[in-house]
Amino acid sequence: MTLPYPPEGHAVPETFRGRPVFDAEKCVGCGGCANNCSARCILVFDVCQELRILQYVGRRCTYCGRCAEVCPEKAITMSQEFETSTDNIGDAQQRLELFMTTCQRCGRCFKDETALEKLKMTGYRFDDLQNQRWIFGARAYQENEPAVKDIAIEMDW
Amino acid sequence: MLKNLCQKMFGRSLWVYHANSGGCNGCDIEVLNALTPYYDAERFGIKLVGSPRHADVMLCQGPATRATARALRAAYEAMPAPKLVFAIGSCACGGGMWFDSYSVLGPVEKVIPVNYYILGCPPRPEAIIYGVAVALGLLPKKAAPIEFKQAEFPIPRYHPEDLRGEGELVIYEKAEKV
Numbered sequence: 181m182t183l184p185y186p187p188e189g190h191a192v193p194e195t196f197r198g199r200p201v202f203d204a205e206k207c208v209g210c211g212g213c214a215n216n217c218s219a220r221c222i223l224v225f226d227v228c229q230e231l232r233i234l235q236y237v238g239r240r241c242t243y244c245g246r247c248a249e250v251c252p253e254k255a256i257t258m259s260q261e262f263e264t265s266t267d268n269i270g271d272a273q274q275r276l277e278l279f280m281t282t283c284q285r286c287g288r289c290f291k292d293e294t295a296l297e298k299l300k301m302t303g304y305r306f307d308d309l310q311n312q313r314w315i316f317g318a319r320a321y322q323e324n325e326p327a328v329k330d331i332a333i334e335m336d337w
Numbered sequence: 338m339l340k341n342l343c344q345k346m347f348g349r350s351l352w353v354y355h356a357n358s359g360g361c362n363g364c365d366i367e368v369l370n371a372l373t374p375y376y377d378a379e380r381f382g383i384k385l386v387g388s389p390r391h392a393d394v395m396l397c398q399g400p401a402t403r404a405t406a407r408a409l410r411a412a413y414e415a416m417p418a419p420k421l422v423f424a425i426g427s428c429a430c431g432g433g434m435w436f437d438s439y440s441v442l443g444p445v446e447k448v449i450p451v452n453y454y455i456l457g458c459p460p461r462p463e464a465i466i467y468g469v470a471v472a473l474g475l476l477p478k479k480a481a482p483i484e485f486k487q488a489e490f491p492i493p494r495y496h497p498e499d500l501r502g503e504g505e506l507v508i509y510e511k512a513e514k515v
Binding site: 181182183185186190201202205207218219220221237238239240241242243244261262263264265266267269270271272273274275276277278279319 | 455462465468486
């Protein structure tokens with residue numbers, strides 16, 4: 181039986197992802213959605229210290245939902261709108277002007293160190309330059325083949 | 338104006354030609370799904386033809402790639418004169434996820450002029466029918482650009498040269514704007 185679509189609306193399944201809708205009240209301007217957008221269609225532009233423009237260029241959005249998934253404030257929801265066809269591609273865009281507050285001490289925005297930066301080893305390190313490999317746990321490495329052969333290393337363990 | 342032109346020139350039937358210039362076949366399947374008896378696009382007179390010389394409307398899927406841009410342009414120029422181009426899917430509208438790749442030139446509007454954009458990846462068959470219905474003037478357009486502002490900028494400046502009067506009675510003429 182033919183679906184009488186254009187006069188009547190047609191319900192979409194509950195898990196359908198349509199156009200993402202940005203809530204400017206909840207958004208804190210972290211830019212996580214822009215970092216995770218697979219089509220690079222969320223752009224962040226800092227006009228000045230206090231004003232950040234977050235622009236969603238809808239024209240190449242694939243509605244994957246990663247921005248809504250990664251948003252810490254749940255400011256992005258995937259709506260169920262699919263009737264977005266237009267004759268002007270500028271109709272697809274959304275633009276948020278966000279008011280950013282600054283640090284009271286240094287006067288700048290700051291961010292925490294990432295997980296990768298925390299993993300970096302710090303302090304003095306003694307890698308094996310001749311064999312070109314790292315020394316993580318010195319004990320197991322030196323027992324099998326000493327790194328420096330002509331100096332007798334006193335083992336106190 | 339385009340709507341009136343559409344109603345005048347394309348009032349009876351639209352014969353569509355279906356051109357894929359390097360997409361992933363997702364939008365092709367949705368377009369062919371829109372032509373099946375369940376959605377039944379032929380009640381609007383929409384019919385799929387195999388040659389661009391028979392067609393009024395070109396349905397473009399996929400981005401304009403380096404290999405297919407010239408063929409896409411040739412197919413567009415082969416269509417007879419009152420012609421419409423629909424870009425279907427986010428690849429045809431904006432270049433898709435690989436818009437900055439070496440082999441992708443970008444959206445199809447870099448090669449041929451596009452009249453209507455149907456967004457989605459892939460768009461639902463209803464969305465394609467809706468786009469054609471908007472082009473024919475059967476349904477109103479729903480999409481509009483959205484703009485939010487958390488604070489109003491720029492803050493109006495204080496101009497001391499607009500102060501009027503002397504002594505205790507000093508009036509700032511632009512006080513309402515500040």
